[in-house]
Amino acid sequence: MQKTHTSQKEVIKSEKILTGDRATGPLHLGHFVGSLQQRVKLQHQYTQTILVADMQGLTDNGHNPQKVSSNILNVVADYLAVGIDPLKTTICLQSKIPALAELTMYYANLVSIARLQRNPTVKNEIASKSFGQSIPAGFLTYPISQAADITGFNATLIPVGEDQLPMLEQTNEIVRRLNHIAQADVLIECKPLLSKVSRLPSVDGKNKMSKSLGNTIMLGSNEKEISKAVKSMYTDPMHLNINDPGQIDGNVVFTYLDAFHEDDTYIKDLKAHYKAGGLGDGTTKKILESCLQDVLKPIRERRSLYMNDKAQLIKILKQGSEKSQEEANQVLQKVKSAFGLNLF
Ligand code: ATP
Ligand code: MG
Numbered sequence: 001m002q003k004t005h006t007s008q009k010e011v012i013k014s015e016k017i018l019t020g021d022r023a024t025g026p027l028h029l030g031h032f033v034g035s036l037q038q039r040v041k042l043q044h045q046y047t048q049t050i051l052v053a054d055m056q057g058l059t060d061n062g063h064n065p066q067k068v069s070s071n072i073l074n075v076v077a078d079y080l081a082v083g084i085d086p087l088k089t090t091i092c093l094q095s096k097i098p099a100l101a102e103l104t105m106y107y108a109n110l111v112s113i114a115r116l117q118r119n120p121t122v123k124n125e126i127a128s129k130s131f132g133q134s135i136p137a138g139f140l141t142y143p144i145s146q147a148a149d150i151t152g153f154n155a156t157l158i159p160v161g162e163d164q165l166p167m168l169e170q171t172n173e174i175v176r177r178l179n180h181i182a183q184a185d186v187l188i189e190c191k192p193l194l195s196k197v198s199r200l201p202s203v204d205g206k207n208k209m210s211k212s213l214g215n216t217i218m219l220g221s222n223e224k225e226i227s228k229a230v231k232s233m234y235t236d237p238m239h240l241n242i243n244d245p246g247q248i249d250g251n252v253v254f255t256y257l258d259a260f261h262e263d264d265t266y267i268k269d270l271k272a273h274y275k276a277g278g279l280g281d282g283t284t285k286k287i288l289e290s291c292l293q294d295v296l297k298p299i300r301e302r303r304s305l306y307m308n309d310k311a312q313l314i315k316i317l318k319q320g321s322e323k324s325q326e327e328a329n330q331v332l333q334k335v336k337s338a339f340g341l342n343l344f
Contacts, residue, residue, distance in 0.1 A: 017042055018155030018190075020051035020094070023071045024061065025211030026218045027078035029292075030200040033259045034161035036082045038195050042159065043088040049153050049324060050079060052317065055094045055101065056145055059138040060129055060212070076313045078219050081303035086316045094149065096321035099328035103148035106335050108141060110177040111170070116140050121166045128213070147171035151187045152328040158190050162198040163208060182338035187331075197259040205234035205252045220303045223293060230289040235281045242280040253284045261291050 019035055021027060027036065042048055052075050057068035072093065079091060094100060116122060122143060126135055138145075146167045150158060151174070158168055168190055175187040199208050202215035209216050217229045233256070236247040248254045248271050257267050270287070273279045306313060336342055 015046050015157040016153065016155050017046050017048040017157050017159065018051065018150055018153045019048075019159050020053045020056075020149060021075055022057040022211070023052050023054045023068050023075050024057045025067075025071055025216070026074040026220055028209055028211065028216035028218050029256075029260075030161065030209035030216070031078075032082065032219060032295075033197040033200055034195055035159045036079075036084070038159040038193060039089070040083040042157075043085060046157070048088070049090045049092065049155070049320075050084065051092055051094050051149055052076065053094045053149070056142050059136055059142045059145075060125075060131075062136055062138070072317070073307070073310055073313045074220075076317055077303050077306040080306045080313075080316075081219060081299045086320065090320045090323055091316055092320040092324040093317050096318075097152070097324055097328050099325070099332040100145070100148045100152050102332055103152055103328075103335060104141075104145040106339060107144050107147055107174050107178070110174050110181075111141075111144055113140070115170070115173075116143060119143055119166050119170060121163050128207075143167050143170045144174070147174045150190050151175060152331050153324070154188055154327065154331065156188055156190050157193050159193040159195070160198075161200075161208075162194065165192055168192050178335065178338055184338075186334050186338050200259060201252055201255060203229050203233045203252060205250060205255075217292070219296065219299050221296060222300070226292050226296060227289055230285050230292065233285065233288075235284070239281065243277045245277045246274040246279065246281075248275060253281065253288050256288055257284070257291065260288075260295055 017039075019039060021031060039048065039050065052072055054068050054072055057071070058065060061067045076091060079089075080086070084091065117140070122140065126139070129139075131139070143166070147170060150168075150171050158164070160168070172189045175189050178187055179185055201207065202209045202213065203217070204215065207213055207215060217226060221229070230253075234250075234252045236251050238244070239246040251274075254267075254271060254274070257270070261267050270279070270284065274284065333342075
């Protein structure tokens, strides 16, 4: 009998995954729970590409490019340390795939400045970076370059943190605009894949943990750094005595326990105890510290081995970048044709 439809399983199997990280610093716990853990699982089922976004890193570091160049291999070492396998996942470097920059130029004609200024993530980032009147054009337009990264690999599923949702929305607007111009499905829309913890706060609870804000617990942090970070964590300022009832909402220690502790029932009981009174912040912090030390120790050790073999990291990145060129070039040709630029 002739097959007339694709099963749900087959549709899911055909997803293509693209994610990436700016090369603006070593990766941190926010990356781990927000995206990296998903990527490690997904690489066994799907075609996955991970982009080290060095050009995007430059959009707010043009005055200090060394910050980006010196972090490229840090990011690759972090990938390998958490279990990204270069035989299963293609790891590539954005600046080595020129088609992505070309796509960005074409897509820039489909997006207004006002739309970029309305992008909530860009708006927040501009405010926190105090650019004043000197917002780099590259920074304002980085969502366009992200659309090029995603569509350049025909990606359909993007494991990201919450801050990236406006970027995916903007990407899909570009896709629809281009398809409308071409009167054909030249590009594919993408969907986000959010993890259980899609926005890990910094230890002070004020912002998202973020490389550029310098408020991170890095995957390569040593025992002392982890201990210091946990000790300084924001809890419940009204929980002055052990016997006082404590507040869970906004208490960063519990946010992290939810994100990193394996035993949900134990954490549930711990929360009940804290709420009722009788459980001190020193104790909850000790439990969290021991949990984070356990999570990060093996990652830190593997990371250090990878960082001692930079030639191997460069080889992985070079091979992945070469492999990625062809697909991005094909998408570029289709986009140029959609604009009628295919005379020869
Ligand atoms: P920068 O400050 O340079 O922007 P960053 O720490 O925000 O760096 P990115 O490279 O911008 O990290 O983000 C890479 C991926 O990690 C994105 O999918 C982003 O949503 C996710 N991510 C980053 N920080 C967090 C966080 N605190 N919680 C959850 N996901 C996060
Ligand atoms: Mg960011």
